[in-house]
Amino acid sequence: YHTLRLILGDQLNAHHSWYKSKDDGVLYLIAELKQETDYVVHHVQKVCAFFAAMQGFAHALRQAGHQVLHLTLDDSQVYQDLPDLLTQLCQQHSISQLQFQRPDEYRLRQQLLNLQIDKVDIGEWDCEHFLVPFCELGDYFAPNKHVLMEGFYRKLRKRFNLLMEDDGKPLGGKWNYDAQNRNKFKPADLANIPAPLLFDNPIEEILARLKRHQINTIGEVAEHLPWPINRKQSLALLDYFCQHCLPNFGQFQDAMTAHSPHQWSLYHSRLSFALNAKILHPMQVIQAAISAFEQRPEHISLAQVEGFVRQILGWREYVRGVYWANMPHYSELNSLDAQRALPAFYWHGNTKMNCMGHAIKQSLETSYAHHIQRLMITGNFALLTGIHPDAMDEWYLGIYIDAIEWVEMPNTRGMSQFADGGIIATKPYAASGNYINKMSDYCKGCHYQVKQRDGEYACPFNSLYWQFMIKHRERLANNPRIGMVYRNWDKQTPEQQQSILAQAQDYLANIEDL
Numbered sequence: 001y002h003t004l005r006l007i008l009g010d011q012l013n014a015h016h017s018w019y020k021s022k023d024d025g026v027l028y029l030i031a032e033l034k035q036e037t038d039y040v041v042h043h044v045q046k047v048c049a050f051f052a053a054m055q056g057f058a059h060a061l062r063q064a065g066h067q068v069l070h071l072t073l074d075d076s077q078v079y080q081d082l083p084d085l086l087t088q089l090c091q092q093h094s095i096s097q098l099q100f101q102r103p104d105e106y107r108l109r110q111q112l113l114n115l116q117i118d119k120v121d122i123g124e125w126d127c128e129h130f131l132v133p134f135c136e137l138g139d140y141f142a143p144n145k146h147v148l149m150e151g152f153y154r155k156l157r158k159r160f161n162l163l164m165e166d167d168g169k170p171l172g173g174k175w176n177y178d179a180q181n182r183n184k185f186k187p188a189d190l191a192n193i194p195a196p197l198l199f200d201n202p203i204e205e206i207l208a209r210l211k212r213h214q215i216n217t218i219g220e221v222a223e224h225l226p227w228p229i230n231r232k233q234s235l236a237l238l239d240y241f242c243q244h245c246l247p248n249f250g251q252f253q254d255a256m257t258a259h260s261p262h263q264w265s266l267y268h269s270r271l272s273f274a275l276n277a278k279i280l281h282p283m284q285v286i287q288a289a290i291s292a293f294e295q296r297p298e299h300i301s302l303a304q305v306e307g308f309v310r311q312i313l314g315w316r317e318y319v320r321g322v323y324w325a326n327m328p329h330y331s332e333l334n335s336l337d338a339q340r341a342l343p344a345f346y347w348h349g350n351t352k353m354n355c356m357g358h359a360i361k362q363s364l365e366t367s368y369a370h371h372i373q374r375l376m377i378t379g380n381f382a383l384l385t386g387i388h389p390d391a392m393d394e395w396y397l398g399i400y401i402d403a404i405e406w407v408e409m410p411n412t413r414g415m416s417q418f419a420d421g422g423i424i425a426t427k428p429y430a431a432s433g434n435y436i437n438k439m440s441d442y443c444k445g446c447h448y449q450v451k452q453r454d455g456e457y458a459c460p461f462n463s464l465y466w467q468f469m470i471k472h473r474e475r476l477a478n479n480p481r482i483g484m485v486y487r488n489w490d491k492q493t494p495e496q497q498q499s500i501l502a503q504a505q506d507y508l509a510n511i512e513d514l
């Protein structure tokens with residue numbers, strides 16, 4: 001072989017230009033690596049999904065006539081890490097060119113950019129996945145600068161001519177239909193929630209490998225993996241979403257319930273793994289949704305499809321831009337000086353707070369939670385109680401099937417924990433029990449009383465919300481979107497204020513017992 005081409009586990013893009021021609025002198029390398037299973041403790045389904053998808057991709061490439069070296073943990077255990085593996089393979093096969101696709105994770109990219117191998121030319125290629133080319137990110141983002149997602153999203157709508165009228169105006173006259181979305185489930189809605197499309201990928205061998213190599217994981221796993229691990233399954237999931245979930249996607253995007261067998265999946269696409277492993281291209285997903293809307297306008301309203309397109313064209317591309325503009329210092333930001341350790345119930349879900357119990361147990365069972373569970377339940381609780389953002393990053397990066405640092409970190413450290421001081425969010429996503437009660441039916445079955453702010457059964461989110469707002473008053477009071485909150489607080493009697501804050505202190509002192 002003259003060339004070695006590295007394919008990372010999240011680079012399973014079959015349409016990459018690498019594969020357009022065949023060359024027996026090119027060896028493709030796909031390797032399970034301990035350095036990747038161990039940098040945080042991952043959910044067992046996440047490791048299995050990546051390993052199974054990598055194995056399938058290696059097989060498909062081989063079928064297409066390419067030369068492929070697929071290494072399992074058994075094969076790769078003799079190498080210290082990725083640079084060691086690449087160096088040894090280059091020497092062993094007298095390789096003159098080593099090529100890799102630009103990793104989306106800063107850590108891995110540094111590792112590869114720092115690599116030097118005697119007599120080997122090392123070259124970086126684009127991953128050909130994102131809609132905004134890497135070299136153009138600087139046109140939209142700058143270090144430490146807040147860029148409004150909505151403005152970025154509108155630019156991309158125009159740039160790619162998606163959901164646009166001919167005169168350059170947004171389809172339907174508005175850019176954003178959130179006002180029509182974001183409903184709570186009524187009891188009558190619950191019976192209509194579609195069952196999720198699940199797959200039954202065998203993972204016995206992978207599980208045995210994880211055991212053999214003592215890979216530490218969290219979460220639960222059945223004999224079969226329900227996540228899509230190849231193009232066929234990913235396209236089937238996309239199709240299923242467009243048929244059954246898209247018609248109600250926006251409407252119930254923020255809703256949560258404990259009273260449906262499909263409470264974990266609802267109307268969400270669960271395409272994030274297929275997208276982040278690059279099995280699906282974002283434009284393909286967007287186009288599929290738009291064409292479903294065009295074909296069945298009587299079933300799928302503009303508000304539903306626009307809400308979905310915004311998540312992928314807007315949020316997904318946006319967090320990537322924020323990540324690259326601000327790394328590596330982004331990973332150290334802690335603007336609210338949050339120092340508390342992560343409570344143990346994040347690892348088992350046994351808490352009297354019904355909302356937290358549901359979100360955490362579901363995450364451990366499925367390696368999945370939808371956006372509002374991540375942002376307004378587990379993220380909100382950590383924000384209010386001041387959990388260290390490193391601990392939060394570690395938890396989110398480990399537990400979710402779709403967690404890769406470029407997308408996990410801006411969402412966690414930025415959007416959810418406000419540790420970036422407002423690079424992403426204009427204000428912290430802090431909420432009391434009232435919001436959770438508005439968007440879910442969790443509170444009815446809870447040990448705590450959502451209306452109470454102090455006393456034995458007071459919902460912890462209430463007093464913790466107020467102590468958070470008071471603690472950070474100086475920083476937040478000038479924000480026009482928050483001023484009203486402080487005016488409400490100031491209307492309370494000093495006794496009421498004292499009692500709420502004392503309740504919060506009591507909860508914080510006994511956080512493990514909540």
Ligand code: FAD
Pocket residue numbers: 267268269270271272273275276311312315316317319369370371372374375379396397400402403404407408409411412415416
């Ligand atoms: P849907 O609700 O069906 O949305 C469709 C797609 O839009 C998703 O698949 C995803 O690709 C994209 N999307 C939606 N919201 C976002 C967002 N805020 N940022 C980027 N893409 C978005 N998403 C990840 O992919 N990986 C993560 O590690 C991750 N960590 C998160 C951590 C926190 C604290 C929060 C608040 C959000 C995080 N998200 C992450 C964003 C979002 O919650 C998930 O993308 C979404 O829940 C995935 O489920 P889905 O595919 O069913 O999404």
Ligand code: SF4
Pocket residue numbers: 352353354355356432433434436437442443444446447448449450459460461
């Ligand atoms: Fe969560 Fe409070 Fe509602 Fe219980 S009462 S489910 S703790 S918001």
